[in-house]
Every structure is written in C-alpha cells, then in structure tokens.
Amino acid sequence: MNRDDAIIAGRHCFPYRHLKTQNPAFAHLKEKPIAFFCAEYGIEENLPIYAGGLGILAGDFVLEAGEIGLPLVAIGLLYRNGFPTCTLAGDASDQIINPESAGFSLVRNDQGQSIVLDIEVDNTIVYAQVWVRVYGSAHVFLLDTHLERNPEEYRVISRYLYATDFHTKLLQDFVLGVGGIKLLRCLGITPTIYHLNEGHTAFVILALAVEYMHDHPDTASIHEALSAVRHSVVGTKHTILPGAGLSFARPVFSNIVNGYLARHRVNFDDFFAYGAEPNDNQIFSTTRLLLKGAVRANAVSLLHATFEKREHPHSKLLAITNGARIARWRSPRWGRDGLGRLADNEIWNIHETNRKNLVAFVKNATGVSLNPQALTITWARRFAAYKRPELLFADMSRMARILEKKESCVQILIAGEAHRADTVGQKLIHDIERMARDLRFAGRIVCIPFYNIAVAKTLVSGSDVWLSTPERGKEACGTSSMKAGLNGVLQFSTSDGWLEEVDWSDKGWILPDIDTAEHLYKMLEEKIMPMFYKRNTDGIPTEWVRRMRNTINLIEEYYGARRMLDDYIRTLYFPEKT
Numbered sequence: 001m002n003r004d005d006a007i008i009a010g011r012h013c014f015p016y017r018h019l020k021t022q023n024p025a026f027a028h029l030k031e032k033p034i035a036f037f038c039a040e041y042g043i044e045e046n047l048p049i050y051a052g053g054l055g056i057l058a059g060d061f062v063l064e065a066g067e068i069g070l071p072l073v074a075i076g077l078l079y080r081n082g083f084p085t086c087t088l089a090g091d092a093s094d095q096i097i098n099p100e101s102a103g104f105s106l107v108r109n110d111q112g113q114s115i116v117l118d119i120e121v122d123n124t125i126v127y128a129q130v131w132v133r134v135y136g137s138a139h140v141f142l143l144d145t146h147l148e149r150n151p152e153e154y155r156v157i158s159r160y161l162y163a164t165d166f167h168t169k170l171l172q173d174f175v176l177g178v179g180g181i182k183l184l185r186c187l188g189i190t191p192t193i194y195h196l197n198e199g200h201t202a203f204v205i206l207a208l209a210v211e212y213m214h215d216h217p218d219t220a221s222i223h224e225a226l227s228a229v230r231h232s233v234v235g236t237k238h239t240i241l242p243g244a245g246l247s248f249a250r251p252v253f254s255n256i257v258n259g260y261l262a263r264h265r266v267n268f269d270d271f272f273a274y275g276a277e278p279n280d281n282q283i284f285s286t287t288r289l290l291l292k293g294a295v296r297a298n299a300v301s302l303l304h305a306t307f308e309k310r311e312h313p314h315s316k317l318l319a320i321t322n323g324a325r326i327a328r329w330r331s332p333r334w335g336r337d338g339l340g341r342l343a344d345n346e347i348w349n350i351h352e353t354n355r356k357n358l359v360a361f362v363k364n365a366t367g368v369s370l371n372p373q374a375l376t377i378t379w380a381r382r383f384a385a386y387k388r389p390e391l392l393f394a395d396m397s398r399m400a401r402i403l404e405k406k407e408s409c410v411q412i413l414i415a416g417e418a419h420r421a422d423t424v425g426q427k428l429i430h431d432i433e434r435m436a437r438d439l440r441f442a443g444r445i446v447c448i449p450f451y452n453i454a455v456a457k458t459l460v461s462g463s464d465v466w467l468s469t470p471e472r473g474k475e476a477c478g479t480s481s482m483k484a485g486l487n488g489v490l491q492f493s494t495s496d497g498w499l500e501e502v503d504w505s506d507k508g509w510i511l512p513d514i515d516t517a518e519h520l521y522k523m524l525e526e527k528i529m530p531m532f533y534k535r536n537t538d539g540i541p542t543e544w545v546r547r548m549r550n551t552i553n554l555i556e557e558y559y560g561a562r563r564m565l566d567d568y569i570r571t572l573y574f575p576e577k578t
Contacts, residue, residue: 005113005114005115005116005129006109006111006113006114006115006116007116007117007118007127014109014110014115014186014187014188015187015188016107016187016188016189018134018139019031019033019071019073019137019139019189020071020137021069021070021071021137022069022137023068023069023070023137025069026069026070026071026137029070029071029192030071032190032191032192033071033072033073033189033191033192034065034070034071034072034073034191034192034193034195034573035072035073035074035075035180035184035189035191035193035194035195036058036061036062036065036072036073036074036075036195036197037074037075037076037176037177037180037194037195037196037197037201037204038054038055038058038074038075038076038197038198038200038201039054039076039077039161039162039172039173039176039197039198039200039201040054040055040058040076040083040161041055041058041059041062041074041076041140041142042055042056042057042058042059042453043058043059043062043063043135043140044102044103045452045453045454046101046102047097047099047102047104048082048083048095048097048452049076049077049078049079049082049083049097049142049161050083050161051083051161051162051382051419052381052382053238053381053382053477053478053479053480054197054198054238054244056453056456056479057238057322057479058074058076058197059325060323060324060325060328060561061561061564061565062074062135062138062140063135063138063325063327063328063561064325064561064562064564064565065136065137065138065565066134066135066136066137066138067135067136067327068137068562068565069136069137070137070138070565070569071137071138072137072138072139073138073139073141073184073189073191074138074139074140074141075140075141075142075143075176075180075183075184076140076141076142076143076176077142077143077144077157077158077161077172077175077176078097078099078131078142078143078144078146078158079097079158079159079160079161080096080097080144080146080158080159081095081096081097081159081160082095082097082160082161083160083161083162083419084160084161084164084419084420084421085417085418085419085420086417086418086419086420086422086425086426086429087416087417087429087449087450087451088414088415088416088417088429088432088433088447088448088449088450099131099142099144102133103133104131104132104133104140104142105131105132105133106129106130106131106132107129107130107131107132107141107187114129114130115129115130115186116128116129116147116149117129117130117143117179117182117183117186119175119178119179119182120178120259120260120263121154121171121174121175121178121256121260122255122256122257122258122259122260123259124259126145126150126154126157126171126175126179127145127147127149127150127154128143128144128145128147128158128175128179129143129144129147130142130143130144130183131144141180141183143158143175143176143179143180143183144158145157145158145175146158146159153168154171156168157171157172157175162419162421164419164420164421166246166248166252167252167255167256169246170246170248170252170253170256171256172200173200173201173202173203173246173286174203174256174257176200176201176203176204177201177202177203177204177205177206177207178203178204178206178207178260180201180204180207181204181207181208181211182207185211191232192232192573193232193233193234193573194208194232194233194234195234195235195236195568195572195573196233196234196235196236196290196294197235197236197238198235198236198237198238198244198245198287198290199237199244199245199246199285199286199287199288199289199290200244200245200246200286201290202235202245202275202286202287202289202290202293203286203289204233205226205229205233205289205290205293205294206257206271206289208229208232208233209222209225209226209228209229209266210225210264210266211229212225212228212229213225213264213265213266214264216228221267221270222266222267222270222271222274223270223274226274226293229293230293230294230295231295232295233293233294233295234294234295234296234297234298234572234573235290235291235293235294235296235297235298236297236298236300236320236572237287237290237291237297237298237299237300237308237317238300238476238477239304239476240304240307240308240311240473240474240476241386241474244287245285245286245287245288245290246285246286247277247283247284247285247286247287248283248284249282249283249284250272250282250284253272253284254268257271272284274289274292274293275288275289275292276288278314296318296572296575297316297317297318298317298318298319298320298568298571298572299317299318299319299320299476300320300321300322300476300477300497301319301321301322301476301477301497301498301500301501302319302321302500302501303473303496303497303498303500303501304317304319304476304477304497305317305318305319307473318571318572320564320567320568320571320572321477321498321501321559321564321567322477322479322482322498322559322564323479323482323559323560323561323562323563323564323565324479324482324483324486324555324559324560324561325560325561326338326486326555326556326560326561326562329457329460329482329483329486329487330461330486330487331350331354331457331461331487333350333353333354333461334350334487338552338556339549339552339553339556344540344542344545344546345538345540347488347545347548347549348540348541348545351464351487351488351548352372352373354461354462354487355372355376355462355463355464356372356462357458357461357462358376358413358458358459358461358462358463359371359372359376359462361455361458361462362413362446362448365448365449365450365455366446366447366448366449368443368446369443370411370443370446371409371411373409374409374410374411375408375409375410375411375464375465375528375529375532375533376411376412376413376462376463376464376465377410377411377412377413377463377464377465377467377492377524378412378413378414378415378459378463378465378466378467378484378489379392379412379413379414379415379416379467379468379469380413380414380415380416380448380451380455380456380459380480381416381468381480382416382417382418382425383416383417383418383422383425383426383428383429383432384418384422384424384425384428385424385425385428386470386471386474386475387468387469387470387475388469388470388471388516389414389416389428389432389469390428390431390432390435391469391516391517391520392412392414392445392467392469392520393432393435393436394517394518394520395517395518395521396435396438396440398521399441399521400438400440400441402521402524402525402529403440403441403444403445404440405529407533408529408530408532408533410444410524410529411443411444411445411446412444412445412446413445413446413448413459413463414432414436414445414446414447414448415447415448415451415455415459416429416451417429417450417451432447433447456480456483459484460480460483460484460486460487460489461487461489463484463489464489464490464532465489465490465491465492465528466480466481466484466485466489466490466491466492466493467492467493468480468481468491468492468493468494468496468499469493469494469511469516469520470493470494470496470497471494471496472494472495472496472513473496474496475496475497476497477497477498478493478496478497478498478499479498481493481498481499482498482555482559485551485552485554485555485559486552486555486556487552488548488549488551488552489551490507490508490509490544490547490548490551491504491507491508491509491551492508492509492511492520492523492524492528493508493509493510493511494510494511494512494513494516495510495511495513498559502554506546506547506550507547507550507551507554508547508551509523509527509528511523531543531544532544
C-alpha cells in the first residue's frame with residue numbers, strides 16, 4: 001500500500017467534520033444532511049464532467065443549496081477525459097481533466113493520507129480515491145478509479161462520462177451507487193434523505209438495502225430490506241425518453257452483480273424481479289429500480305408529469321418544474337438586482353451591449369463578422385432527433401429569402417453537440433453543418449464550432465430570440481430557455497416542457513404542433529421581424545422591450561433555482577412538515 005494513502009476497508013470510518021450551515025432553518029440537517037447523487041455535474045467551466053442539461057441543472061442545484069445554507073453532500077464520479085463529443089467542428093479531442101485546477105482536493109484522513117475506498121464489484125474489488133470541493137454548505141465528492149492499483153478495465157470507469165461500451169457503463173452506475181454509500185459511511189455521514197437524480201444512481205437503493213440486511217440479520221428477504229429503506233429515498237426522473245437509465249438482460253446483469261449479491265445474502269432472482277420491466281420480466285431497468293425504490297419521485301415540469309402518466313398509467317410522479325440559478329446565468333451587465341427600475345432605453349442599451357459581445361465572440365470563434373444591430377436568433381442545445389433543428393432548413397429557398405431582406409436583417413446561430421456514440425445526433429450535426437454552408441446563407445447562418453458553459457452564457461445573454469423546436473411531450477423541461485429568458489431573450493418555441501405553464505401572448509411566440517416549419521417562417525416574417533424593427537423616435541423597439549421586461553420578471557419570480565429548491569424541500573424531502 002502507498003504510504004501516502006489509506007484504504008478504507010469494511011465499515012471503518014473517520015468523521016468528516018466540515019458540514020456546517022449558517023441558516024438556522026436547516027440547523028437540524030447539519031448532522032444528517034441531504035445526500036444528492038448524480039452521474040454528471042456541470043459546476044466549473046474547467047471541469048467538463050457533464051453532457052447537457054442534467055449536469056448543468058445539478059450544478060445549479062448544488063450552488064443554490066450551498067448559498068442558502070442547505071447541508072448537502074453531492075456525490076458523483078470524476079471522468080478524467082470528460083464527455084466524448086461530436087460538435088459542429090467534428091469530433092472534439094479528448095480532454096485531460098485536472099480536478100485540482102477546478103478547486104478540488106483529495107479527501108484525507110487525520111494523518112494526512114488520501115483515503116481510498118475498496119468497492120465490491122462482483123467477485124473483485126475496485127479502488128477509488130475521492131475528490132472534494134466545498135460550495136458554502138454543499139460538499140461535492142467525486143469518486144475516481146484512475147489508480148495504478150486498479151487493472152485497466154476498472155480504471156476506465158473514470159475515463160469518459162457515459163462510456164460507449166455497456167459493461168463499463170454498468171460498472172460506472174454500480175460504483176457510483178455502492179461506492180457512494182460506502183463513502184458516506186466512511187465519513188460518518190448518515191443522511192436524512194437520499195435524492196437520486198435519474199436511473200444511473202439507482203444502485204444506491206441496493207447498497208442501502210444490503211446495509212440494512214447487515215444491521216438486521218433477521219431480515220427475511222431483499223424485498224423486506226428494500227421496503228425498510230424506501231422511506232429515506234426520493235428520486236427525480238428528467239426525461240420520458242429511454243437512455244436516462246440502463247436496461248439489460250439477466251446474463252449481463254448477473255456478470256456484474258451476482259458475486260456482490262451472493263456475498264450479502266441477496267437472492268439474485270429476487271432482486272432482479274424487483275427492478276424488472278413490467279412488460280418484460282427478463283429485462284432489468286435502473287429507472288424502474290429508482291421509481292420503485294423511492295418513497296416519492298418527481299417529474300421536472302407539469303407537462304412532463306402529464307405525459308409520463310399518459311405513457312405509464314401507474315405513474316405517481318409529482319411535478320416540480322426545474323429552475324435556473326439566477327446568479328449564474330444572468331449577465332453581469334444587468335447588475336445584482338436585474339431589472340430593478342430600469343427604463344426602456346436602459347434595458348435596450350444593456351441588451352445591445354450583450355449582443356455586441358456575442359457578435360465579437362462569434363468573430364473570434366468562427367471568423368464570421370455578424371451585424372451587431374441585427375435580429376439574432378439562436379438554436380443551441382444537445383443534438384437529438386426530437387429537438388428537430390432541421391426545421392430551420394425545411395424550405396431552404398424561403399429561408400434564404402428571409403435572410404436576404406436588407407431592411408430587416410436576420411442572423412441565426414446554431415450550437416450544440418452529441419455523444420460520439422450517438423449516431424443519430426452525429427448525423428444531425430453533419431446535416432445541419434452541411435445545410436448551413438449553403439452560399440445563400442453566408443454570413444447569416446453561423447455554426448458555433450464548440451459548446452460549453454462559457455459559450456452558453458454568451459449565447460443566452462446576447463441573443464434576441466431563443467428558438468426551440470422539440471416534438472411536444474419529449475422535452476421534459478428545457479432549462480436553456482429559462483437562462484435566455486432571464487436575460488430578456490424572447491422565446492420562440494413549440495409548447496413543450498416548462499413553456500406549457502406560461503401564457504406567452506405578451507412575452508414570446510408559440511409554434512403550433514402541426515406544420516411547425518411553415519409557421520416558423522410565417523411567424524418570423526409577419527410577427528417577430530416587424531416587432532423587432534419597429535422603433536420609436538429614440539430608436540427603441542418599445543413593444544419588444546415590454547416583452548423583454550415581462551419575460552425577465554417571469555423567470556425571476558417563478559423559474560429560478562431558489563424556487564425549485566424550495567419546492568424540493570417542501571414537496572419531495574419533507575412534505576409532512578408543510
């Protein structure tokens with residue numbers, strides 16, 4: 001053993017004495033905090049261990065919790081090479097991530113040794129060191145298997161977020177769940193609530209049940225143990241689409257977990273049956289395990305909960321609509337108080353400055369010189385078939401005519417990425433990039449070659465219109481539009497996710513579900529462009545600014561991360577106290 005580290009075997013622990021809160025409302029949680037598990041976190045710009053909205057939202061959640069004094073321990077994995085993406089510039093090169101450069105440090109014992117967990121996986125042990133960073137009252141722990149003492153097949157657990165091979169992906173979920181619970185016990189932490197963010201975290205439930213059986217030797221079965229621990233587990237389901245968890249056949253699952261289950265007196269068939277799909281008892285689903293093993297679970301918008309109920313009549317998902325962290329996503333040019341008592345001309349001047357900043361960014365990133373005064377429309381998000389970016393190009397001749405209008409100039413930005421293993425997403429990227437290169441669109445449609453937190457902040461602050469085109473019922477929430485709206489960017493979208501909850505008649509424009517592309521062009525020409533270019537004697541588009549003001553007020557009041565976190569506390573964590 002390396003003298004500089006200490007392997008934590010069995011249930012040995014040393015107390016973690018750094019949990020604190022300055023908020024008396026949460027003093028009772030200081031010793032028994034909320035434990036939050038997620039496969040990805042988008043917190044630091046130089047720690048890209050996120051794939052998209054799920055990770056960015058987890059980052060907002062952690063930062064907001066830390067600010068209000070909610071004692072929170074957030075647990076995830078460190079991915080040394082980040083998320084393997086395909087962007088509008090082609091495959092992104094592998095990143096080499098240094099957690100120390102992002103403010104993380106190794107967790108050490110009282111002797112100064114870095115702790116190393118021994119995590120049971122089937123018939124062997126996987127070792128993981130642990131990185132930590134503190135954000136107010138929130139502590140983020142990342143398990144890291146990139147250690148010399150691990151064979152290569154276990155080091156790769158910490159290589160890529162959402163590994164492309166199924167075996168490694170299953171190992172990642174297992175280490176996150178079982179290793180995460182071992183970490184908490186090692187640190188002497190017994191949470192009040194375990195909040196599991198999506199199906200990738202569901203093996204926490206297994207680890208808790210095994211722990212219960214260890215502490216209660218007379219437990220008759222794994223089902224009894226699962227029932228006993230259920231009261232402390234809550235879950236969040238972020239999408240109606242498959243892919244948020246894993247599904248696998250009995251032989252594949254057995255190869256990873258059978259040894260672990262046998263050592264802890266758990267009958268494999270009993271546990272498999274608990275997480276089996278209702279319509280196919282030969283398929284185990286981590287999402288099914290999450291929803292069955294949690295006392296309460298939520299969808300991430302009212303419409304998401306509705307469509308889940310329509311798709312799965314047994315669904316009892318509560319509706320807690322996501323929110324964006326205001327302090328993180330609002331442009332600094334708005335000041336700490338946002339709109340305050342700003343006059344129309346002040347609002348417009350701030351926005352024009354943000355647009356000029358966006359134009360300068362595009363010039364630096366692509367070499368294309370955009371018009372800093374032109375109506376700027378942005379489509380930016382992960383590339384997926386249901387998000388339908390191709391609707392912009394449904395009628396390329398008509399789009400070209402719109403872009404040719406000199407008296408009402410329009411320019412369009414497109415940004416996003418897809419996983420290297422997502423062939424559908426990659427094809428979308430290549431198709432969009434090819435169509436955008438059409439000479440008729442030169443200098444008017446620009447593809448941003450990369451996409452990250454910094455790029456997103458520039459886009460959501462400097463665009464005039466945020467375009468969203470998902471198939472209704474498939475975008476569970478859509479938080480990027482909240483971030484844009486926070487900066488006065490007007491919404492132009494199908495009515496999906498959180499947008500279904502709002503009357504947009506005095507704020508933005510809703511695209512119908514039928515003939516969406518046709519209406520996109522028609523509304524752009526007949527409503528959006530005329531309103532943007534209708535100015536008063538001072539050069540201010542007063543109706544446009546009125547909608548900006550309404551949109552900003554809406555997001556600040558109803559769609560911030562503070563409201564979201566309050567809803568989680570009152571509805572998901574402690575409903576009996578409300």
